[in-house]
Structure formats: structure tokens, C-alpha cells
Amino acid sequence: MLSMHSQLKRSFPPASLDAIERAIKQCEANHLGEIRFVIESALDCAAVFADQTTRERAIEVFSQVGVWDTEHNNGVLIYVLLAEREVEIIADRGIYRKTGIDAWNHICHQIEAAFKQDRYEEGVIQGIQAVGMHLNTHYPASGENINELPDKPILL
Numbered sequence: 107m108l109s110m111h112s113q114l115k116r117s118f119p120p121a122s123l124d125a126i127e128r129a130i131k132q133c134e135a136n137h138l139g140e141i142r143f144v145i146e147s148a149l150d151c152a153a154v155f156a157d158q159t160t161r162e163r164a165i166e167v168f169s170q171v172g173v174w175d176t177e178h179n180n181g182v183l184i185y186v187l188l189a190e191r192e193v194e195i196i197a198d199r200g201i202y203r204k205t206g207i208d209a210w211n212h213i214c215h216q217i218e219a220a221f222k223q224d225r226y227e228e229g230v231i232q233g234i235q236a237v238g239m240h241l242n243t244h245y246p247a248s249g250e251n252i253n254e255l256p257d258k259p260i261l262l
Contacts, residue, residue, distance in 0.1 A: 114147045114188055114261065122227040123259050129231045130257040138248070139201060139241030140181040140255040141234060142173050146262040148189035160187045164194035167262070174198055176254045180245050182237050184217075184230070193217045195237065204244045213237060 118126075130141050144167050149158060164185035168174060173181035179200030186193050195210035213236045220229025 111147050114145060117188060117224075117226045118145060118259075118261075123261075125227055126230055126234070126259050127257050129234045131253075133234050133238035133241075134253060134257065135251065136238060136247055137241040138178060138180060138245040138251060139238075140173070140176050140253075141184065141237055141241075141257075142171055142181065142255055142260070143184045143186075143230065143234070144171060144260040144262060145186045145188055149187065160185075160190060160192040161194050163187065164196050168196040171255075171260060173255065176200075178245065180241065181255060182241070184233055184237065186217075186230070191218060191221045193221075193233070195233075201241065201244060205240050209240055210237075 126143055130143060134141060146163070146167070149163060153163060164183060164187075167185055168181075168183045171183070173183045173196070175181070176198065179198045181198045182201060183196040184193065185196065193214040195214055197205065197210060213233050216236065217229045217233040220226070220232065
């Protein structure tokens, strides 16, 4: 587990986390959606023994960090399981109804492809921008644009 934490720090140093936070903030200025970014170094032993999938864990994290708690049900979680270099995007029901799962899977694959080339920060920022394009389409900024969820990445 200690080696995974050091891998997390190498893949996402503080400067990268700051850049990701700025990308979320800039992206959210253009729409009413909310984006949360969570990185988990590895699943804990109980999850591994229970054969928990990355998607199941992402759904759990979606709830734990309150992405579902937005006024228009338009929160989106970008979840990274670093040990597996897997990405899941979980969209709240408001935005999910408008986009379906294929749009999110495509973005996940793009981020994962960047990870295979050790382009972590770039892959995540491109993913945030791609999520933002969908949110711009379905929830364009109009009037007051309240930031309902923090933009700072979460490390688990």
C-alpha cells in the first residue's frame, strides 16, 4: 500500500493537483454542472476480497463525496483507481438521462490511454474538458452560477 501512495505522489504531484483544480474551476465557469475528481491509490483488502469492481467503487465514492447532492442533479464524478489505471465517470441522474453511458465511457478510455503513456495530468485535464463539453451542452451557464461542490481533487 505504501508503494501505491508513492506512485500516487509521482503520478499526481501537488502541481498537477493544482492544475486539475484550476481546470475544474475554469470548466465550471461555462456551465451549471459540478465536477468532482477523486483518485484512489488502490482498493482496500475487503473490497479486493469481495471482488468489488472499479465501477462499483466509483458509485460508492459518488455517494460518499456528495456528488449526488446538487440542485439540478447534474454532478459528475471522475474516479481514478490508480493501481489498475482505470477510470470511471459517474453522472448524476439529471445529466445521465441526457447523455447515456457511451459518452462517459469514451472519455474514460481517452484518459486511460493517456495514463498508459504516463500523461496523468494531461489525460485528466482533457477528460475534465470533455465532461465540460457535455455539461455546456445540457447545462449552459445562465445567471447566477453557484459552485455547489469543491473543485479540489480528493485523494483516497
